Ligand SMILES: Nc1ncnc2c1ncn2[C@@H]1O[C@H](COP(=O)(O)OP(=O)(O)OP(=O)(O)O)[C@@H](O)[C@H]1O
């Protein structure tokens with residue numbers, strides 16, 4: 028770009044930062060993303076949780092003439108985002124299923140008359156023919172896909188509604204795309220490109236956030252866990268979030284904290300919408316100090332002075348853990364992220380994994396049921412649910428999605444299903460289910476890695492950076508996590524009094540002979556051969572020829 032033009036662009040950005048957003052200067056990466064967008068390139072920004080991804084579309088939305096559409100899965104956040112933008116004079120509207128007819132009418136009118144600069148919508152709305160027709164008639168700057176990892180079935184939080192986005196964006200005239208996420212592995216990046224049918228300009232500023240202090244506390248019972256969480260809350264200053272893996276655990280935690288007189292509220296998917304919203308506001312407005320929540324309260328939440336995040340159970344993978352713990356310290360000040368680890372919790376996550384996936388028989392059953400019900404009238408979702416009362420709701424949804432993708436069933440505008448007239452090809456149900464067998468393997472491996480984080484003696488940040496294959500120049504240890512501050516080898520012997528009589532017996536050798544010794548060579552399937560530089564329990568660190576050092580579970584290595 029011509030230097031003069033670049034200077035003009037920089038000036039306009041600075042004026043917006045000073046005059047509208049009240050932000051001194053752009054953070055690392057934001058400038059590059061904004062330049063890429065203003066140059067008209069399709070862009071994928073991978074920036075840490077709290078890294079300021081929103082500003083990367085807000086600035087271009089102000090600078091460009093037309094409308095910026097932001098697709099986001101987070102209805103509960105849209106209102107807050109709108110209000111924040113309105114306060115600073117950015118004209119924005121939202122379109123989602125929570126609006127009443129009058130509100131929706133006003134939002135659509137604002138789009139049609141192009142009186143708004145930013146439109147927030149859900150992926151479900153983005154793919155609806157009516158909304159596409161509205162967008163076809165207006166000038167669009169960019170389409171932003173927030174939480175873009177949701178588009179990939181390899182992503183940790185796959186949302187079927189994201190599947191149709193590629194086609195919808197084509198239908199509205201193929202405007203440039205800006206995809207945003209905090210967590211995308213190479214696999215997910217490739218899938219985002221594939222789903223959108225584009226080659227996005229990837230700007231990846233990594234995941235490292237040095238102000239987050241990670242720690243894990245091992246506990247041996249559920250009761251001990253709630254007490255440990257209570258002590259952590261009592262010992263922490265400022266506001267914080269306690270994450271629970273189930274509604275029941277969230278309710279139990281709430282009771283313990285309330286009993287102890289803590290200022291606390293709760294958020295989960297089973298609360299009525301109004302109560303959920305009210306509780307969210309109580310926490311966001313600072314009227315309650317602690318939020319106990321399931322992962323329904325997660326992605327995108329920006330309460331920037333959150334000082335601590337406690338997890339009562341391990342999440343299913345490190346991406347989810349990074350996302351949820353990433354609610355802490357978004358103002359850049361120190362914050363702690365503590366995981367309470369009970370060995371049995373792994374089974375809970377395994378249970379969730381098992382429930383998730385349909386097998387060939389279930390697919391066939393759903394297909395047959397749609398067909399059978401079709402003979403006696405329109406197949407509404409309610410009729411189908413009733414006929415399939417033995418199947419979990421989530422299973423029915425995933426089956427329907429797979430059958431729709433395979434064009435074995437269709438859904439009309441009234442949301443009624445019809446089975447295709449052609450007979451399903453032999454083996455088709457096995458083939459469809461196979462995709463999920465593969466995904467299940469993938470998820471199992473991801474859970475193993477989450478567990479290995481929980482039991483590791485290594486620097487927590489090193490484990491997270493290794494997982495995301497993120498190379499932070501010069502990084503050795505974070506020096507702030509529990510393992511850095513209190514290396515496990517030392518803490519084992521610290522404070523243990525050895526009585527003389529213990530020496531009367533021959534010590535029993537229950538320490539297994541390590542499979543790998545420091546200095547030996549070992550092989551990883553992904554990275555090839557390296558030299559062992561550290562051994563901590565069942566975790567082995569290798570140095571590789573490319574100068575990188577990576578940590579593995581012993582089971583993933585073979586002797587070289
Ligand atoms: N350049 C900046 N300087 C100071 N503060 C900033 C800057 N950019 C953004 N922020 C602030 O950082 C906070 C986090 O921003 P934002 O919500 O956009 O994060 P995010 O990248 O979308 O994170 P997540 O992945 O968790 O959704 C906001 O409170 C925002 O105002």
Ligand SMILES: [Mg+2]
Nearest residue numbers: 080081173327
């Ligand atoms: Mg965000």
Ligand SMILES: [Zn+2]
Nearest residue numbers: 486505508511
């Ligand atoms: Zn550390």
